Amino acid sequence: MERLVTPLGLGLLVLASAMLLVYYRYEARREFVQLQSLRNDAADLRTEWSRLQLERTTLSDPRRIEPLAQERLQMQRPSGAQFQVLKP
């Protein structure tokens, strides 16, 4: 009886380690795939972000704002008489 315990125990350990190996292989693959998809998301977001930045910059371009302010909003640069200087 006692002669059987050691080989049986070792056998079980080998089996367990084999199962674990399979499991972690699978896990590694799954996480790599997830990493890839997140990486793609990151690249997409970066693209989107740079597109939005370009858009914002285009919209806030002084060459666009200046005529808009002057014509649509009737804004004008204050002349000397309209300045008020406040002493701190």
Place this chain on the structure above:
Amino acid sequence: MSGAQLPPTAPGRRQFAIGLIAVMLGALMSRAFYLHILDQDHLQAQGEKRHLRTQALPAARGIIYDRNGEPLAVSTRVETVNGEPEELVLQREQLPRLARLVGWDSAELTEELERRACRKEGSKHIFLKRNANPTLVRRVEALGIEGIFTEPGERRFYPAAEIPANIVGFTDLNGKGLEGVEYVYNQRLAGSAGSERVIRDNHKRTVERVEIVEEARNGEDLYLSIDRRLQYLAMRALEKSVRNNGARGGSVVVLDATTGELLALANQPTFNPNDNKDWIVDHYRNRAVTDTFEPGSTIKPFTIAAAIDSGRFTEQDLIDTTPGYMMLAGYRISDARNYGRIDMATIIQKSSNVGAAKVAMELKAEQLHHMLTQVGFGERTSSAAPGEEYPFPGEAKGHLKPYREWQRVEQATMSYGYGFSATALQLAKAYAVLADHGRMHPIRLLRLEPGSEVPTTQVITLETARIVQGMLESVVAAGGTGTGAQVPGYRIAGKTGTVRKAHDGGYEEERYRALFAGFAPASNPRIVVVVVLDEPSGHYYYGGEVAAPIFAEVTAGALRLLDIPPDRPLELLRMASAGGKS
């Protein structure tokens, strides 16, 4: 068991075992023969379906921002849509829809595909659309056509277009910097590409990603010292003036007087980096740093500073400029009119060549030369860390002869800015010394982190710098040559210059360069502005007439945008009471 006699075995068992092995070996060999020789197509086809290969992981190029975080150069991901003609021609009914998406004429596309499909040698594959945006790519993929594959890439956009083009520069189609900041800081902007192992099919489609060999490192973002708003302001004022005065070109440089940061640098003519159709090589040049000219009267303040610093003169000393001209070694130096006996301030205010020359003749050549080199003439405007490039590609150092080689007449002409050459940026740097109370700092193109220490060198004594600042204020005040540079509410200091252009060893009669260099507010200078207008061909060509108004426009806008309070508010109050009704 070892070494023991083998037990007797049944006869024939050995022969049986050997025979069995021989049969199995034969079976294996014939199978190998079949696969390799008779049916090689099958394996080859299977192999082609999946190659394990290493491909590059592209790194995103860094963004170039202005000092306030406004992007000046941005890369976006684009994709190139490619096609395999042999497969595409088999799906004729899909072609019109594909053609519409990628912007081809349907008949033309079919014809081109057929031509390429029949091609015997060389690559057959065809670029259907370069620089396609991701949305378009998704729509092409949604058609479900066989024989289409995409390749990722990057495209650089310059949202401010031509406004900062001479500083920012541009990249080639592969994203490598060719000019300006894109060129100088290419390494930092580019980052480094990584690599990954993937399994691809014979359509070059990635079937499976296996592992990442090396992570890609994205490029670094850069923050320039440039302020997009000031850049726009300078460009607009310069462009308008170049047009109105029929000038060949010009430059405007705006510096932060206390740090040496470059806030704006505009050139005319320039180019639009987004549109490579009408590029003219001559327009790429950043002429404010590559083109040198004789700085003329704008140098007089440094002559006077050298004179006072030497202890040979005080500001009250009178110089006799009668009769308005002088002869020196057969060379005539003359003023616009006879100013008589005048003090140092008046030499500057009226821009007297005779006065400046007479002062310079009393100095040692070495003293004048020392002053000019100390404020940066004949040298690069910026410093670079070891292994780093200087921020301005193609920068000219200008020409300043060693004083031992000066002849007497040269010493006189140097005093009013003839006989050596400088760039607009060098002139701005030199004026920053006067503006920042005699302290010199290298020009910077990258934004300083707030609160960082700026290394400076005192090159003109504080006292002398104060005196010269006062003289430069008188130039812009009534009676000076630079009244056109006035800005309501602010004390302005500056100097005009009108220089005959040198040509073939002589000077041209009718070709001038109009200059204005100055700073504001004079009570505590914050910005330095230099204006150069090349060959104004209209009725007006004096620095005070054409360059000073550009200075006034740029300075007024810059002081407002940078929230610098007026140092002469009473003037505004007077204007308010004078025009009380408004």
